[in-house]
Amino acid sequence: MNLMVGDSDTIVAIATGSGAGGVGIIRLSGPDAFTIARKMTATDAKARQAHFVSIVDGQNAVLDQGLLLQFPGPHSFTGEDVAELHCHGGPVLLRTVLRECIYHGARQATPGEFSQRAFLNNKIDLVQAEAIADLISSSTEAAARSASRSLTGSFSVQVDALLEQLIRLRVFIEAAIDFPEEEIDFIAESDVLERLETLASSINALLKSARRGRTLRDGLKLVIAGAPNAGKSSLLNQLAEQDSAIVTDIPGTTRDLLREHIQIDGLPLHIVDTAGLRDSGDAIEQEGIRRARSEMQSADHILLVVDNSGESALLDAATLVSHYEGDLPEAVPITLIRNKCDIQNIPATFTTGDINEIxxxxxxxxxxxxxxxxxLTTAGIADTESSDFSARERHVLALEECAGHLAQGLLQLKDHGAAELIAEDLRYAQDSLGSITGSFSSDELLGEIFGSFCIGK
Ligand SMILES: Nc1nc2c(ncn2[C@@H]2O[C@H](COP(=O)(O)OP(=O)(O)OP(=O)(O)O)[C@@H](O)[C@H]2O)c(=O)[nH]1
Ligand SMILES: [Mg+2]
Known part of the structure; x- marks a missing residue:
């Protein structure tokens, strides 16, 4: 992918979704955008005004009638000259108009190329570019709202403010290195420690929000596991509010994995119902149990279901969970589900503790x-704050890295007060933080981000 600014050609794409619609938009961006639009409409359009035009092909045959809008750079989405042809929304018609633009010298845009140009021309930063993709593909209202907050800059503003603080501190410490004779007093007497501590705690707070933002965007993988007949499939059906899984009183009913995607108050949940865990001689069931165990390894949260109508009711959570010791991954949070409370007419309850029980x-x-x-509580979004923004795994990792370097820097400062070592940690921290908005990203990373876009954005 070519990421150089300045040598850009004119790109074109169908900007509206696939399939038939009332209106379909062809978007052109680049130095020849207006020339091509003029050739196809015989109209000299005024900036940012809608013109009713006939769109013609190379033989002057009318293809469609619609609107032409022109946005001269730099005041356009990409920062370049942008022309939009609003046609009727038939896929065949739109492809014909697109071909006509290519005939006049435009090139079919690659996925995400419009946003990429906007980024390269400093119209948006990386977080905003990603937010455009997230906004378009949002599966829940909450995800769309948080993506739109990222797009308007909620996240970027915080990253940039912290980046500025970090750079100031770095400059201060680098200066200390340049004047070695004053170094000891310089660091000891200044408020470097305090500033570094404040910065580290702000990064950690932002990390917490970013983790929430990632959960809102990507959702959680919830695996339902437990003994056969405990009621796992019944629980899946309740959560999904439909009879997705077969439920019978025969232990070993579920053999294969069953996946359902639901949302709770905007939290996307990817639920997996699994085969009951037991020693089985049946080859198919064995394979099901193997798959169940493997799903548990990659879960964000496990619901361990037990039939509480028998002796399980007398056992505490730790004892019940210990029966599955070999199956449960250590790092994954578990909630114990004591099922079938209706049989003994016990009221539904939630008990919090080392192991949460319901x-x-x-x-x-x-x-x-x-x-x-x-x-919702375990996902950290029980009371979604209005300041939440959408975040990606990439952002969370970068913030974690940044927090790690700052913690290391703090350690250096407290233990040795060595300016060179702290400066090094701060430089790494700055690189990590800067990679979020794109201040310090390699071309490779940019290519990866824009490659995941669909064409026309
Ligand atoms: N009374 C009562 N019966 C339940 C409850 N949940 C499930 N059952 C019954 O228990 C039996 C097993 O339910 P399933 O949901 O198939 O259990 P499972 O854990 O998926 O079982 P396997 O797929 O065999 O591992 C069925 O007869 C259900 O109707 C409950 O809350 N109360
Ligand atoms: Mg089942």
Whole structure:
């Protein structure tokens, strides 16, 4: 992917979605955008005004009638001259108009190339470019809202403010290195420690928000596991509010994995129902159990379901969970589901502790609300703050890296007060933080980000 600014050619793409629609938009960007639009409409359009035009082909045959809009650079989305042809939204017609633009010298845009140009011309930063893609592909209203907040700069503003603080501190310490004779006092007597601590805690706060933003965007993988007949599939059906899984009183009913995608108050949940865990001689069931174990390894959260109508009711959570010791991955949070509370007429309850427990009835639905609320809380978005923004795995990793370097710098400062070593840590921290908005990204990273876009953005 060519990421140089300045040598750009004119690109074109269908900017509206695939399929038939009332209106379809062809967007041109680059030095020849206006020339091409003029050739196809015989109109000298005024900036930012809609002109009713006939769109013609090379033989002057009318292809369609529609609107022509022109946005001269730099006051356009890409920062270049941008022309838009608003046609009727038929896929065949739009492809014909697109071909005509290419005939006049434009090149079909690659995925994300419009946003890429906007980034290269400093119209948007990387976070905003990614937010455009996220906004378009949002699967929930909450995800769309948070993507739109990222797009308007909520996240970038915070990153840039911290970046500025970090650079100031770095400059201060680098200066200390340049005047070695004054170094000891310089660091000891200044408020470097305090500034570094404040910065580290701000980065950690932003990291927390970014993790929430990532969860809102990507959702959580929730694996339902436990003994056969415990009511796992019944629980999936309750959460999904439909009979997705087969439920019978025969232990070993579920053999293969069953996936459902739902959302709770804007939190996307990817639920996996699994085969009951037991020693089985049946080859198919064995394979199902193997798959169940493997899904548990990659879960964000596990619901361990037990049939609480028998002796399980007498055992504490730790004992019940210990029965599955070999199966449960260590780092994944578990919630113990004591199911079938209807049989002994026990009310649905939520108990918090080392292991959180929910007593519920997957058959009747009692306690499902408790479970939903609990899942929102564990995802950290129980009371979604209006300041939430969407974030990607990449942003969370960069903030984690940055926090790590700052922690290392703090350690250096407290233990040795060595300016050179702190300066080095701050430089790494700056690189990590800067990679979020693109201040310090390699071409490779940019290519990866824009390559995941669809054409026309
Ligand atoms: N009374 C009562 N019965 C339940 C409840 N949940 C599930 N059952 C019954 O328990 C039996 C097993 O339910 P499933 O949901 O198939 O259990 P499972 O854990 O998916 O079982 P496997 O797929 O065999 O591992 C069925 O007869 C359900 O109707 C509940 O809350 N109360
Ligand atoms: Mg089942």
């Amino acid at each position: 007593c519920l009835s997957a058959l009747r639905g009692d306690g499902i609300d408790l479970l939903r609320r609990h899942l």
